[in-house]
Amino acid sequence: xxxxxxxxxxxxxxxxxxxxxxxxxxxxxxxxxxxxxxxxxxxxxxxxxxxxxxxxxxxxxxxxxxxxxxxxxxxxxxxxxxxxxxxxxxxxxxxxxxxxxxxxxxxxxxxxxxxxxxxxxxxxxxxxxxxxxxxxxxxxxxxxxxxxxxxxxxxxxxxxxxxxxxxxxxxxxxxxxxxxxxxxxxxxxxxxxxxxxxxxxxxxxxxxxxxxxxxxxxxxxxxxxxxxxxxxxxxxxxxxxxxxxxxxxxxxxxxxxxxxxxxxxxxxxxxxxxxxxxxxxxxxxxxxxx
Amino acid sequence: xxxxxxxxxxxxxxxxxxxxxxxxxxxxxxxxxxxxxxxxxxxxxxxxxxxxxxxxxxxxxxxxxxxxxxxxxxxxxxxxxxxxxxxxxxxxxxxxxxxxxxxxxxxxxxxxxxxxxxxxxxxxxxxxxxxxxxxxxxxxxxxxxxxxxxxxxxxxxxxxxxxxxxxxxxxxxxxxxxxxxxxxxxxxxxxxxxxxxxxxxxxxxxxxxxxxxxxxxxxxxxxxxxxxxxxxxxxxxxxxxxxxxxxxxxxxxxxxxxxxxxxxxxxxxxxxxxxxxxxxxxxxxxxxxx
Numbered sequence: 185x186x187x188x189x190x191x192x193x194x195x196x197x198x199x200x201x202x203x204x205x206x207x208x209x210x211x212x213x214x215x216x217x218x219x220x221x222x223x224x225x226x227x228x229x230x231x232x233x234x235x236x237x238x239x240x241x242x243x244x245x246x247x248x249x250x251x252x253x254x255x256x257x258x259x260x261x262x263x264x265x266x267x268x269x270x271x272x273x274x275x276x277x278x279x280x281x282x283x284x285x286x287x288x289x290x291x292x293x294x295x296x297x298x299x300x301x302x303x304x305x306x307x308x309x310x311x312x313x314x315x316x317x318x319x320x321x322x323x324x325x326x327x328x329x330x331x332x333x334x335x336x337x338x339x340x341x342x343x344x345x346x347x348x349x350x351x352x353x354x355x356x357x358x359x360x361x362x363x364x365x366x367x368x369x370x371x372x373x374x375x376x377x378x379x380x381x382x383x384x385x386x387x388x389x390x391x392x393x394x395x396x397x398x399x400x401x402x403x404x405x406x407x408x409x410x411x412x413x414x415x416x417x418x419x420x421x422x423x424x425x426x427x428x429x430x431x432x433x434x435x436x437x438x439x440x441x442x443x444x445x446x447x448x449x450x451x452x453x454x455x456x457x458x459x460x461x462x463x464x465x466x467x468x469x470x471x472x473x474x
Numbered sequence: 475x476x477x478x479x480x481x482x483x484x485x486x487x488x489x490x491x492x493x494x495x496x497x498x499x500x501x502x503x504x505x506x507x508x509x510x511x512x513x514x515x516x517x518x519x520x521x522x523x524x525x526x527x528x529x530x531x532x533x534x535x536x537x538x539x540x541x542x543x544x545x546x547x548x549x550x551x552x553x554x555x556x557x558x559x560x561x562x563x564x565x566x567x568x569x570x571x572x573x574x575x576x577x578x579x580x581x582x583x584x585x586x587x588x589x590x591x592x593x594x595x596x597x598x599x600x601x602x603x604x605x606x607x608x609x610x611x612x613x614x615x616x617x618x619x620x621x622x623x624x625x626x627x628x629x630x631x632x633x634x635x636x637x638x639x640x641x642x643x644x645x646x647x648x649x650x651x652x653x654x655x656x657x658x659x660x661x662x663x664x665x666x667x668x669x670x671x672x673x674x675x676x677x678x679x680x681x682x683x684x685x686x687x688x689x690x691x692x693x694x695x696x697x698x699x700x701x702x703x704x705x706x707x708x709x710x711x712x713x714x715x716x717x718x719x720x721x722x723x724x725x726x727x728x729x730x731x732x733x734x735x736x737x738x739x740x741x742x743x744x745x746x747x748x749x750x751x752x753x754x755x756x757x758x759x760x761x762x763x764x
Contacts, residue, residue, distance in 0.1 A: 209568065213576050216562075219637075220579045223586075223594040226605055230597065241597055242608035283490040290486030298484055302491070309494060311746055312502065313698045315719035316739035319508055319732050320501030323515070343497030346490050375482055404587035406701050407723070422587050429593045429705060439597070446590055457585045461578055468642075469649040 227450075230443035237440075252444035261416060262445055265424035268334060268413075269403055272420055275338035276345070276402045277395055283342070284349030285387065289379050291350065292357040293365065303354070306347040314344050315407060322411055332415045340412070341402055349394060356390050357383065393467025396460055403453060421449045502743075508736040515732035527737035537738065540716040541745070543628050547635065547717055548696035548749070554636035555692050556685070559643020566644070567651050577648075581641030588638070588701025595634050596706055624714025627707045631715060635702055639695065643688045650684030651677065679762050686757040690750060697746050718742045 226241060231252050233245040256262055291299050321340060330336035360383060368378040384391070409420050419427070428442040457464060509527050511520040531537050566577045583591065598605040599620040607617040621627045654677060662672050700719040703709060709716040709724065716724070718738060725735035 209565075209570050210572075212565065213570075213572060216576060217579050220583065222605070223583075223591065223598065226597055227594050238603070240608040240611075241603055241605045242612075279493070283493065287487040287490035290483045294480045294483035296480060302487065308747075309498060311694060311743070311750060312498060313719060313739075313742055313746060315698070315700060315722045316743045317498060317501045317505060318722055319515075319726055319736040319739060320503070320505035321497070322726070323508065323732070324501055324504055326516075339493065340497045343493040346494055350490060375486065379486070400585055404585075404589075404701075406587065406589045406704070407719070411723070411727070422589055426589050426593070426705065442593070446593065450586060450590065453585050454582070457582060458578075465577065465581060465645065468645045469652075 227443050227446055230440050231447050233440045235438055235440055252440045253448070255441055256444045256448050259424075259445065261419065261424050261427075262421070262448065264417065265419055265421040265449075268418060269420040269422070272334050272338055272341075272409075273399050273402045275335065276341045277398050279338065279342035280345050280349045280398050281391060281395060284346050285353050285384065285391070286379060287346075288350045288353030289357055289383055292354050293362070303351075306350055309347040310351065318407075318411065321408070325412060330412075332413055332418050334413070334418060337409060337412045340408060341405060344408075345398060345401070349398070352394055353387065353390075356387060360386050389463075390467065390470070392460075392463045393470075396456070396464055396467075400453060400456075425449045505736040505739055508733055509740055511733045513732045514730040515726055515735075516730075520733075523733070527734045528741075530734060531737060531741055536713050536716070536721065537718075539624070539714060540718050540721040543714075543716060544697055544699070544718045544742075544745070546628055547632055547699045548693050550629075550632040551636045551639070551696035551699075552689055552692040554632065555640050555643045556688055558636065558640045559688065560647050560681075562640065562644040563647035563651055567648060577644070580644055583638040584641050586638070588635075589705050591634065591638055592702040592705030595702075599630055599706075621707055621715075622711070624711060627711065627715035631699070631702055631706060632696075634706065635696065635699060638702075639692070643692065646684045646688045647681065650681045654680045682757065682761040686754065686761065689757060690754050693750055693753065694746060697742070697749070718745075 229241065229244065232248045232250070234247060234249055234251070237246050239246050291302060325331055325336060325340075364382055364386075365378055368382050373381065403420075404422060405420075406422055406426070409423055410426075413419055413423065425442070425445050428438075428445045508520075510522060510524060512523045512526070513520045562580055566573045566580075601607065601617055601619045601621075604617075604620070606620065610616075610618065619626075620630055658676050658680075659672055662676060667675070698719055699717045700723075703715060703717055703720050707715045709720055713721075713724075719742065722735050722739050722742065725731045725738060729735075
């Protein structure tokens with residue numbers, strides 16, 4: 185893979201007619217970076233202000249302060265939100281990767297009419313907008329006392345993402361040689377053991393990519409959690425931050441505090457993104473070219 | 475023996491499909507059932523009214539408006555994202571220092587929750603002390619009321635959604651561009667083909683699979699748009715920037731029209747299906763083998 189890529193790069197260097205890069209490229213790059221970092225700048229800029237600071241939002245604060253962050257870290261709701269979000273994310277990730285991966289393995293290896301019918305079913309399921317299920321899900325969950333239960337929301341979220349995860353895994357499992365399974369079978373390994381000890385390790389790199397995508401999507405999930413987790417004790421980080429902005433609209437306009445909470449909530453995601461960028465970007469590139 | 479093994483493999487799918495059936499298919503069936511009733515969402519009383527809820531879809535002005543908006547969010551975002559994404563991919567596919575940084579930053583907003591993004595962007599497009607108006611003031615232009623009208627709000631929501639999710643298209647096209655064998659371009663260059671011709675006659679047709687993936691993903695994503703609207707305009711002014719997804723939740727929890735909300739949900743699913751499937755078929759038929 186590596187050598188192939190560097191080979192391509194060299195060829196591009198040899199044959200590209202305009203290999204000298206002008207300053208224009210850097211002007212465009214600079215502009216794009218500014219355009220894409222603008223919201224982060226606005227958020228951070230707000231979060232270091234006093235509530236009374238009315239200087240235009242484009243400019244730096246009149247007087248800097250860390251009060252908003254201190255207040256945010258002392259907000260029990262935000263810390264509790266972090267705890268809830270982590271539980272929620274871990275549950276969804278585990279469910280989707282194990283059950284989705286296992287099902288994808290079954291679909292890829294069994295072949296035949298049933299398997300292809302199930303795959304078509306999956307593609308149809310992927311098109312169902314989750315809000316179309318709002319009335320159906322909410323009224324059923326009320327009936328079975330599953331409101332304000334994080335595990336119930338996790339099951340629901342995992343179910344929504346399951347078809348996508350299966351679809352994603354199937355394309356990779358197809359490319360793993362069947363000889364591996366047969367060798368394991370001859371050694372007396374059952375199907376489940378073959379999956380966990382032979383197939384899953386083979387899927388490690390794509391699983392990392394998929395895990396990150398599921399984790400980020402779950403962490404950011406908003407629509408269903410708002411309605412299924414109505415209790416403040418059960419709120420996720422995103423719900424808590426949303427509430428901070430909501431009160432900002434109404435009575436006390438504490439935008440700086442809301443922005444500080446926002447920054448605290450975003451920090452883990454951005455940090456994760458910067459640390460795992462190679463898995464996210466290269467992983468996406470690889471999964472697309474499949 | 476072979477057959478038994480096949481069913482053993484298929485049995486691995488049971489947990490995943492059980493989850494899908496319980497949390498997607500059953501709620502969908504429940505939604506279809508509720509859509510034939512007049513129901514406020516919590517009382518014991520449900521009145522059978524047949525197809526009346528589906529009939530009121532055609533006379534409801536807010537539904538018409540929301541449907542039009544949903545189409546704008548879907549097709550508008552798809553158009554913007556694909557043009558911007560392809561341009562960005564061509565740009566970061568050049569050899570220059572810092573291209574990885576540009577790629578990293580252009581993809582970053584995808585990691586950020588739509589609700590939080592909407593909340594921050596609100597302070598950019600705000601009339602009073604919004605960052606965009608601050609910038610315009612620098613050039614001596616007075617404040618502009620960006621989100622005064624429904625059309626303005628819809629346009630800004632489309633723009634922000636495209637801006638935020640553009641990185642996905644960029645990565646898909648980047649992967650596509652890197653998969654095109656360099657020899658085609660070399661051969662064309664030897665024949666004296668111009669750069670522009672190479673792009674339109676070689677790169678673009680070979681990018682068709684990437685275009686299919688990008689267009690379908692963006693379309694479905696745009697049709698399901700929900701998060702950004704919540705915090706940016708809250709559907710306003712006067713419910714003129716609603717998407718169908720958001721309208722569904724308002725109908726259920728604000729207007730207490732659960733039956734009608736369920737009918738709108740089913741309509742949204744049908745609309746997505748009717749739009750996405752033929753476009754997918756058409757794009758697939760344009761893909762070339764090489």
